[in-house]
Amino acid sequence: MKKVGIIMGSDSDLPVVEKAADTLRALGVPFEAHVFSAHRTPEEARSFALNAAENGFGALIAAAGKAAHLAGAIAANTVLPVIGIPIKSSTLDGLDALLSTVQMPSGIPVATVAIDGAQNAALLAAQIIAVSEPELARKLRDMRAQASAKVLEKDKMVFEKLRG
Numbered sequence: 001m002k003k004v005g006i007i008m009g010s011d012s013d014l015p016v017v018e019k020a021a022d023t024l025r026a027l028g029v030p031f032e033a034h035v036f037s038a039h040r041t042p043e044e045a046r047s048f049a050l051n052a053a054e055n056g057f058g059a060l061i062a063a064a065g066k067a068a069h070l071a072g073a074i075a076a077n078t079v080l081p082v083i084g085i086p087i088k089s090s091t092l093d094g095l096d097a098l099l100s101t102v103q104m105p106s107g108i109p110v111a112t113v114a115i116d117g118a119q120n121a122a123l124l125a126a127q128i129i130a131v132s133e134p135e136l137a138r139k140l141r142d143m144r145a146q147a148s149a150k151v152l153e154k155d156k157m158v159f160e161k162l163r164g
């Protein structure tokens with residue numbers, strides 16, 4: 001199976017990014033995580049992206065906060081699908097990172113998830129890998145079915161609790 005690459009701009013992004021790792025682990029999707037910054041280590045970020053396809057990656061997740069150029073910088077150097085996670089920072093609540101990540105110029109797409117949306121980033125990466133992995137697609141369907149069952153249980157509970 002192809003791997004998912006998770007790149008974050010700083011280890012301070014870890015508390016959010018760990019949720020993506022947990023989700024990929026639960027699905028049995030192989031992944032590798034790195035700290036590469038578009039600004040502080042631009043050469044390493046570029047080299048990782050340039051070599052990612054031949055190194056066995058099938059999708060990349062890039063998480064960064066503030067002036068979040070990481071996902072775009074990675075996407076500029078590979079045609080692998082790149083998923084951006086805007087990380088919430090202390091000052092502008094992640095709106096800065098959201099706009100920096102989502103507003104890509106035509107020609108270089110980044111699939112941007114919600115601010116701190118690490119779980120969806122992992123699910124989207126897994127869905128991309130699952131296009132050629134039927135067993136993984138089955139696991140994704142099972143995961144959704146379990147999530148639906150949980151909501152229906154809550155529906156029953158709320159219905160009973162708030163009976164008129």
Ligand code: RP5
Nearest residue numbers: 009010012063064065066087
């Ligand atoms: C971004 O700047 C990182 O992705 C992080 O979200 C933010 C702050 O980084 P640190 O100053 O905590 O290393 O590049």
